[in-house]
Amino acid sequence: MTNARGAGTPKDLPKDAPPADEHDRVEHQARAAAPRRTGLLGRVGQAHHLGLAVALVLLAIVGLVTAPGTFATSSNLVSILALAATIGVITVGMTFVIIGGGIDLSVGAIMALASVWATTLATQAYGPVVMAICALLVGTGAGLVNGLLIAYGRMVPFIATLAMLVAARGLAQRMSDRRTQLVRPDNNALVELSTTRVLGLPLLVYIFVLVIAIGWLVLNRTTFGRRTYAVGGNPEAARLAGIDVRRHTLILYALSGLCCGIAAILIMARTTTGSSTHGDLYELDAIAAVIIGGTLLTGGRGTIIGSILGLLIFTLITNLFILNGLNTSDQLIAKGLIIVIAVLLQRRGLRSQVP
Amino acid sequence: MNKRVARRGFLASGAAVGVGALVSACTSNEPAAAPSSAAPQAAAAGTDNDKPGTAVTIGFSAPAADHGWIAAIAKNAEAQAKQYSDVTFKPVEPTNDINQQISAVESLIQAKVSALVILPNDGEQLNQVARKAMDAGIPVINLDRVFPDKLSYRTWIGGDNYGMGVAAGHYIGKKLKDKGVANPVILEIQGIATLPLTQDRSKGFADALKTYGFSVTAQQDAKFTVESGTQVASNLLQAHKKIDAIWNHDDDQGIGVLAAIKEANRNEFFMVGGAGSANAMRDIQAGSGVLEATVTYSPTMASSAIKIARLIAQGKGLSDLVENQVPQSITLASETITKENAEKYLPLGFES
Numbered sequence: 001m002t003n004a005r006g007a008g009t010p011k012d013l014p015k016d017a018p019p020a021d022e023h024d025r026v027e028h029q030a031r032a033a034a035p036r037r038t039g040l041l042g043r044v045g046q047a048h049h050l051g052l053a054v055a056l057v058l059l060a061i062v063g064l065v066t067a068p069g070t071f072a073t074s075s076n077l078v079s080i081l082a083l084a085a086t087i088g089v090i091t092v093g094m095t096f097v098i099i100g101g102g103i104d105l106s107v108g109a110i111m112a113l114a115s116v117w118a119t120t121l122a123t124q125a126y127g128p129v130v131m132a133i134c135a136l137l138v139g140t141g142a143g144l145v146n147g148l149l150i151a152y153g154r155m156v157p158f159i160a161t162l163a164m165l166v167a168a169r170g171l172a173q174r175m176s177d178r179r180t181q182l183v184r185p186d187n188n189a190l191v192e193l194s195t196t197r198v199l200g201l202p203l204l205v206y207i208f209v210l211v212i213a214i215g216w217l218v219l220n221r222t223t224f225g226r227r228t229y230a231v232g233g234n235p236e237a238a239r240l241a242g243i244d245v246r247r248h249t250l251i252l253y254a255l256s257g258l259c260c261g262i263a264a265i266l267i268m269a270r271t272t273t274g275s276s277t278h279g280d281l282y283e284l285d286a287i288a289a290v291i292i293g294g295t296l297l298t299g300g301r302g303t304i305i306g307s308i309l310g311l312l313i314f315t316l317i318t319n320l321f322i323l324n325g326l327n328t329s330d331q332l333i334a335k336g337l338i339i340v341i342a343v344l345l346q347r348r349g350l351r352s353q354v355p
Numbered sequence: 356m357n358k359r360v361a362r363r364g365f366l367a368s369g370a371a372v373g374v375g376a377l378v379s380a381c382t383s384n385e386p387a388a389a390p391s392s393a394a395p396q397a398a399a400a401g402t403d404n405d406k407p408g409t410a411v412t413i414g415f416s417a418p419a420a421d422h423g424w425i426a427a428i429a430k431n432a433e434a435q436a437k438q439y440s441d442v443t444f445k446p447v448e449p450t451n452d453i454n455q456q457i458s459a460v461e462s463l464i465q466a467k468v469s470a471l472v473i474l475p476n477d478g479e480q481l482n483q484v485a486r487k488a489m490d491a492g493i494p495v496i497n498l499d500r501v502f503p504d505k506l507s508y509r510t511w512i513g514g515d516n517y518g519m520g521v522a523a524g525h526y527i528g529k530k531l532k533d534k535g536v537a538n539p540v541i542l543e544i545q546g547i548a549t550l551p552l553t554q555d556r557s558k559g560f561a562d563a564l565k566t567y568g569f570s571v572t573a574q575q576d577a578k579f580t581v582e583s584g585t586q587v588a589s590n591l592l593q594a595h596k597k598i599d600a601i602w603n604h605d606d607d608q609g610i611g612v613l614a615a616i617k618e619a620n621r622n623e624f625f626m627v628g629g630a631g632s633a634n635a636m637r638d639i640q641a642g643s644g645v646l647e648a649t650v651t652y653s654p655t656m657a658s659s660a661i662k663i664a665r666l667i668a669q670g671k672g673l674s675d676l677v678e679n680q681v682p683q684s685i686t687l688a689s690e691t692i693t694k695e696n697a698e699k700y701l702p703l704g705f706e707s
């Protein structure tokens with residue numbers, strides 16, 4: 001595996017070459033760009049994931065030492081998982097988009113919009129199931145708009161999703177009249193996702209785990225997943241290999257939107273509200289988690305497990321700071337440092353892989 | 356392939372219909388069943404001062420509301436202005452951008468309004484333009500966030516952040532003292548930690564607690580948002596296995612704090628809120644949760660600011676005072692709302 005960055009550059013592919021041979025060659029390269037099925041975590045995985053796991057363990061040791069009575073309790077661990085769930089679901093969608101060579105800045109805003117839309121008095125009149133479906137549809141719909149603008153309108157992902165970020169927040173504010181919309185008591189079934197526990201864990205943690213599992217399966221065990229790596233690694237090669245790159249891109253953004261819709265359900269359950277202020281700066285947290293997890297911002301490489309480990313590191317830091325009564329500003333400094341360190345380590349790892 | 360395309364088309368059109376139905380059905384926030392009780396606050400006309408006088412135009416500029424309290428400020432101001440036939444209300448587009456607010460105020464100066472009510476995004480940064488208005492002969496009524504330069508405003512009216520902390524501190528201190536708790540665990544959940552108003556609140560809280568020999572055990576900030584309130588509270592609840600009292604600075608973020616408390620299934624402590632939202636008052640009145648009291652920082656100050664602006668523009672004084680002119684500064688008292696008096700305050704509460 002010498003070509004670690006994916007299928008070669010477009011320059012390698014003369015446009016007038018006979019299609020039959022070329023097709024085979026590119027198809028082969030596209031497959032090569034996808035992670036091999038050798039390991040559970042995929043090709044990038046092992047070394048980097050090990051590093052992340054070590055970081056997590058180190059943080060846990062810090063927790064055990066600095067907050068001996070509180071850190072290792074089961075209720076604290078449950079609380080960490082419940083805190084990670086909302087951004088976690090978004091991070092799964094973000095991982096797909098970034099591996100596919102894009103970026104989605106609008107995730108927090110879409111989640112806010114979906115939570116507001118689902119908690120308007122008109123929607124609430126139909127009960128909790130319709131509220132949940134509404135959140136999913138709004139999320140997916142906004143994601144589709146992103147996808148259409150990027151795939152068919154040929155807009156740069158950064159700009160298209162930036163526009164969506166601004167517009168979706170505006171729409172959420174307009175719809176809610178800038179108020180916090182409470183989930184009505186008769187729709188409490190939604191809130192029970194957060195308060196009902198099965199085997200000691202709130203239901204929303206199971207939803208989180210389910211989303212990770214499905215995301216992992218789709219990315220690692222399906223043609224769709226393999227194509228995502230191909231499209232992100234080298235779209236031109238993917239196109240020549242017969243992949244409908246535009247359609248694929250469209251689906252990736254819709255998928256990210258769907259994840260925002262799921263996250264909106266979780267945030268409604270946790271906070272008992274829909275609000276235009278929900279999910280502020282989630283896009284940055286999600287992107288940071290994905291980057292720490294070893295996914296290349298240029299696309300074509302990355303894993304879901306890595307992203308989730310990255311996210312857990314972030315959540316654990318917040319938890320440790322509050323357990324020790326430290327303030328928010330120091331927390332932000334620590335998170336900034338971790339991003340830099342993770343990327344520096346990643347680059348060293350890459351250099352050693354590519355001769 | 357054709358079949359797939361057809362299926363895709365079907366799915367797409369289905370989705371389009373679904374989204375269309377949602378758009379028409381679900382965006383409405385008209386209260387069909389649930390009554391939204393708290394109407395914008397406007398004091399009914401009462402004294403001689405309220406009789407129609409010289410026609411005046413009052414300009415109004417405030418930050419964009421992404422928070423129940425600020426939303427209530429704008430609504431209250433408008434509702435109060437509507438009470439008077441002699442007032443033309445001229446609000447400018449609310450914004451969170453300093454630059455835009457400066458131009459907005461400049462446009463009101465250009466329009467030669469009779470008085471200006473300004474709630475600045477930041478007193479320091481808007482000082483210059485307020486001064487410009489005063490220099491142009493337009494009296495400025497400074498709402499809540501104060502301009503550093505006294506030449507920049509005719510009258511300041513606002514809440515008492517320090518007093519709010521004091522009120523919360525006294526409620527918690529007295530209650531714990533009466534119970535005879537030694538070394539109580541008292542937590543404080545702030546709004547935005549970097550704002551001077553937050554620091555004033557925390558100082559008042561600490562000073563009041565000190566008179567009972569208590570101090571704050573831990574303090575975290577929750578950015579005034581519901582979501583952040585949940586996050587911070589659920590972590591704090593983990594950090595402290597036994598808590599005696601919590602003061603949460605803001606009832607809006609308090610919804611999230613209460614959700615986290617409920618999720619963690621904790622009730623060994625009591626909580627005091629801040630600002631005085633209708634929602635918090637209903638909780639206090641019901642008395643079913645940990646929220647026992649809230650200390651006010653009432654957005655009714657916007658209604659009062661409009662009344663004052665009108666009086667100043669018409670050259671009248673406050674009728675209950677001896678002086679012929681409106682005072683230079685009015686600080687509202689922070690009142691403590693408990694189960695006993697919640698009913699009286701409920702009409703003044705704002706919806707989050």
